[in-house]
Amino acid sequence: MRYMMLIYTRESEGGPSPEEGARIKTAHRVVIEETARKGILLAAEPLSPTSTATTVRVQNHKPLITDGPFAETKEQLAGYYILDCENLDEAIEWAARIPTACKGSAGCIEIRPMPGLPRDD
């Protein structure tokens, strides 16, 4: 089963300290290397901070463009992994190893199964 791990961080001005930033990078690298070696890494990528976000909402058939993320939340989406795991327990184990403080301070990981596109039948 493929799982997407959504990384939620607490964005702060200036982000984490250089030392903290280096630790986070290393932790990501370890997870990426290990999952790649096991052949279960499908994707992993960071996102730019929410200050770069644009939200598009179609209203009356016209796109309504607003600056920023669609909702103000305490924690912001900062990146994702897609891993092919045996089951939820394996996914939880990996998720626990993914750092979440990349844009400031620690947040959480949301795990969502990816069922694939619905088939027409």
Next chain:
Amino acid sequence: MTDIHSLAESVFREESGRIIASLIRISGSFDRAEEAMQEAFTAALVSWPKHGVPANPAAWVTTTAHRKLIDAGRRDRTCREKQNSVRYEIESSASALTESEEEFMHFPDDRLRLIFTCCHPALNREAQVALTLRTLGGLTTTEIARAFLLSEPTLAQRLVRAKRKIQEARIPYEVPGPERLDERLAAVQTVIYLIFNEGYTASSGDGLIREGLCAEAIRLGRVLCELLPDDAENFGLLALMLLQNSRSVARVADGALVTLEEQDRSLWDRAAIAEGLTLLERILRPRQPGPYQVQAMVAALHAQARTSEETDWAQIAELYEILFRYNASPVIALNHAAAVAMSAGPEEGLRRMDDLAASLDQYYLFHAARADLFRRLGRRPEAIEAYQRAAALVTNPVEREFLRGRMRKMECESVQDGDERDYPVTLSR
């Protein structure tokens, strides 16, 4: 005919957990397993009156349900081939289906997997409770809904959602590995004790005791001990439930709450107490302590006191101190303070409770315990005020009636009666 019905019913109550656990492993699906078991029980009601009751009714039901699963699997596969292969939920189970069709007793006991799946932390607490009761317990959906004051559709919805999450997020059907076992076992114990407490003091509704839930929690506690006999806390939990439940008959008289002190101790269930004490003795020797064992020891001290005056409050206070080290919760600190009040005097108890006011102001037992200590000190206005606060916060109508009764008594009686000995409400359940 009715005999067959009641026999099938008792097989359901006693064995359905084990039957369904096997069927889920074989089919890889809660729904298919339930359906097959349902069909097998229906088949039993047709077959048993005609051909006689089999020697091992549970085995008969399992084997029949197993066959139904195979039939359903075949139907699905034919269907799938025709429809140009739709991905099947659990491919790997197909082989298990065609293989052995052994007798029930040769099936491995899969209840442990089942209990860990039902109590998986990825499911919310309500779902864990509902699913555990529905699959491992012997209660019907109607009975569970009634016990939790839910409508049947609401409960059914809860179960559907939980089962869907298990399937779609692929919550594993297995016993967790040693590195996770303790933590996951704690979740299972929490669910069982929650079921017990829901039965012991229902948080809402008319009846104080929902015996069905208590009995069910004790049954599940026994199953857990049987399946994981190396964990002392499993026995601690079972002992705790047995010892607490031994007082259930004495706790209520004419629909009103009777405090521990006023209970007729001859009504206590001696067999349950003896069993609880034996369990405790057995686990205390290997010395693998834990919070359920400590709580069971508190319950044991109450159970062993022949009269309320004999209660060893000093030791109970010590036990609450130990418990606080496991779980530094203000509720445990409150129980500790109440025990201290009984052994070292109400002033000392009140002093300790004052420190807890910030965190427990919305907790009815905090005010009830304080009210009781004020009452014993003859400080009537403060007692009345605290009873009022407690009665306003409590949700159980029986307990509310008890608190109001105490308050009325305070308002009417003279100060001299204030020194009547009594135990704090926190410890009187």
